[in-house]
Amino acid sequence: MTSFSDEYSDYYDLLYDNKNYAGEAAYVNTLIQNEGVSDNRLLEIGSGTGNYGAFLSSLGYQITAIEKSPSMGGIAQQKNISNYEVIISDVLDVNLEPESFGAVVAMFHVICYLTSDIDIKLCFDKIYKALLPGGVFIFDTWHTQAVLHQKPEVRYRIVENSAISLTRNATPICYNEQSLVEVNYDINGLRKNTGEKFSFSEKHLLRHFSIAQIKHFAEQAGFEHLRSEEFLTGNTPGTGTWGVCHILKKV
Ligand SMILES: C[S@@+](CC[C@H](N)C(=O)[O-])C[C@H]1O[C@@H](n2cnc3c(N)ncnc32)[C@H](O)[C@@H]1O
Incomplete structure (x- = not known):
């Protein structure tokens, strides 16, 4: 992905x-x-x-x-x-x-x-x-010290403008040995003028230091x-x- x-x-x-x-x-x-x-x-x-x-x-x-x-x-x-x-x-x-x-x-x-x-x-x-x-x-x-201490959590973000509203769920998976976190983003949107709903996902792999x-x-x-x-x-x-x-x- x-x-x-x-x-x-x-x-x-x-x-x-x-x-x-x-x-x-x-x-x-x-x-x-x-x-x-x-x-x-x-x-x-x-x-x-x-x-x-x-x-x-x-x-x-x-x-x-x-x-x-x-x-x-x-x-x-x-x-x-x-x-x-x-x-x-x-x-x-x-x-x-x-x-x-x-x-x-x-x-x-x-x-x-x-x-x-x-x-x-x-x-x-x-x-x-x-x-x-x-x-x-x-x-x-x-920062590794903070990532290991605080531990990444599922985060939600809701945003909108006059045309669209979006919800983004970010679900992390930690690989502490490799200093990696995979963040799985699931995005659900609504086009306000047509009422059409859409969704997509993507995966981001990040390293902390x-x-x-x-x-x-x-x-x-x-x-x-x-x-x-x-x-x-x-x-x-x-x-x-x-x-x-x-x-x-x-x-
Ligand atoms: C979190 S975004 C930050 C974008 C921008 N600097 C900002 O502050 O809004 C990370 C960006 O880095 C780009 N990126 C990641 N790896 C890269 C690479 N190896 N070479 C060039 N761009 C890369 C991504 O495509 C993405 O646009």
Whole structure:
């Protein structure tokens, strides 16, 4: 079963209409600027429907976006974001010009979709090469300490707009030995104008990481691991911190 299928992509922006992309993009911008990065060329991996891109572009970045799902990337293209080019590709397959970006970002758990050590190493090596010296790689992941402590639960989300109402059930299966969680999404929708009901499912496999593991992958690729902090607050991650943001530098 494909993740981020055409159907799921169509409803992605509605499902996340309460996510504070403006605030998150401002946070990412601050992290980049605090490291003294002056080159405005930014590579965004797993750029989805362009929600980060729209705000990062308005903050002055020239963005190259890499998105594996053609339907997610297609929605971003239709938004005609300024200074924003989408390449539809798996990050593992893309060719990148060496030393051509001041910053690389992969936001909203994109790196969690790389579930094997080999794929993470390949991705980090590519990013390292694509960055200018002094450039930063910023990404957020699920945090193993919190996942094991809190344990993923079934979650429900109900959203609607004038045309559609949707219910999404997310049922997790944990594979703690492999640091993996399979999330099974079941989506049920209603088209308000016709009364037509529809449903579809998709499976997402995500890996969670300890900070020590991220440090290991970072250093293996040549990065300096500057820090890992609670996403958005900058606090020290603990058992209550599901989302951790990692800041790596090419020295
Ligand atoms: C949770 S979404 C986040 C999208 C976007 N960054 C946002 O914040 O809305 C994860 C995205 O990563 C993309 N993705 C996952 N693995 C990828 C890979 N190997 N290469 C490129 N994109 C990938 C998915 O297709 C999906 O669009």
